[in-house]
Amino acid sequence: MLLDKNTRICIVGLGLLGGSYASALTRQGYRVTAITRRQSSIDYAVERGMIEKGSASVDEELLRDADLIVFSLYPHVFLDWIREHGAKLRPGSIITDVTGVKGCVVRQIQEMLPAGVEFIAAHPMAGRESSGIEYSDDRIFRGANYIVVPTEANTERGIAMCKALGETLGCKDISVLDVESHDRMIAFLSQLTHCIAVSLMCACDEPDLERYTGDSFRDLTRIANINDEMWSELFLANRDALLREMDDYRACFEELYDCIKTGNRDRMREMMRLSTERRKRFNKRSDV
């Protein structure tokens, strides 16, 4: 079964990402419901036509009615939720998530689920520095990458449905990675970059720097505006992979440091040329 207009979708957790999923899927003509802690978020989403209806409690009817349930929760909240309410899920339904790291949740969730309920992990490489449903915006998916992270417990049907979900959101490139490759990739591309931006901002104690800055510093530190509760949890949930990526990056930084210190201009230029060559692969049309 792929997604079709009869597929009923329930979002659990109406924050920035959950809200953006709801908007995107409703806009595509799906019947979307939601379960989230705050009634105000349900009200917000219903008033704006982002969902058909929702509940601030774990409404078993909404769960039973859903063919696909998207969990948009912090990792530990997701685990607690499944532990407490997993038995209420209907066999035949598929669940997916938006969690940024996978090793800490995927197999635990799969083991806790009742027979016949399939969890297929995934997430879009999209987000914003601000959190909360009021910042949700389905344009964040446009042109974004989407990654499906199956295990040996997943079926072709679950994987296909999850890929279809990424396409329906508006994502451009849908990839499949195993859990370990995913977490290594996310450590490098996302977590390490946030570590760098935070470190740079913490090293910034001169006043008035904003009067002198150019766009390179602004672009590099955009993500220094960071949700400390969420990111500290994600860093620790992926500790080993992240520390390895930090080590590798640090070794390159140290090499460049030594080139500058010793005046090794040739090696410095080699590193810059390697950097320039590799960066080309990441260009979007909007890059100069």
Added chain:
Amino acid sequence: MLLDKNTRICIVGLGLLGGSYASALTRQGYRVTAITRRQSSIDYAVERGMIEKGSASVDEELLRDADLIVFSLYPHVFLDWIREHGAKLRPGSIITDVTGVKGCVVRQIQEMLPAGVEFIAAHPMAGRESSGIEYSDDRIFRGANYIVVPTEANTERGIAMCKALGETLGCKDISVLDVESHDRMIAFLSQLTHCIAVSLMCACDEPDLERYTGDSFRDLTRIANINDEMWSELFLANRDALLREMDDYRACFEELYDCIKTGNRDRMREMMRLSTERRKRFNKRSDV
């Protein structure tokens, strides 16, 4: 004397920045000429109406005619040029530059100049990853910061003229910094960020990462596309200041590393909150 429409301006070095100066100043109604090594760059600029006329040799008439001369050259080329041709400059004229680091050029240039010729150092915090006049674009100055870097050898008239130049280009915030503060600032805001981007790109040896990336990695590494000839010269020209900023940043990175390794979530969150708080000062309206 401030800039007025009778001020004749000569650009020496028609690359990305020199060309962008020419376009901006011509658009504002100034009479702009140019001296640059390649005749093809002169032809390009004349054909597009960026300059009135120019020369691929050091034309003494163009120099004598100019009230203000903007040098847009690599630091060592700038020094060589003044050493060889400085005596041709007309007393009463003012010269300025776009060099990203100042300690390596300002006082040497000022000492070499004939009596009556004033060098007032400055530059916009603007640029692009691509070099050459064909990438020049005077929109890079819009909303950019502009920094004037006087020494004790400068006059009020020279400083005022240089500030007026920054405003005429379209820059938003015109600041004044002494040479040492400037070079410390540029080491942190510009050079360190380029070191980080290059190091990160050099640490990136997995294939297909572009299929998984989000915008944070793209934004952070935009400047990893780097002109190795220019930047290696600029790094070495500001070596001591840059190494100090690399040290300070590294200390913060190491602290975050230790927090992740030891599971010190409280301190990690403190760093993230400091980072978030400080980053607010750098917001442009376009930031989320």
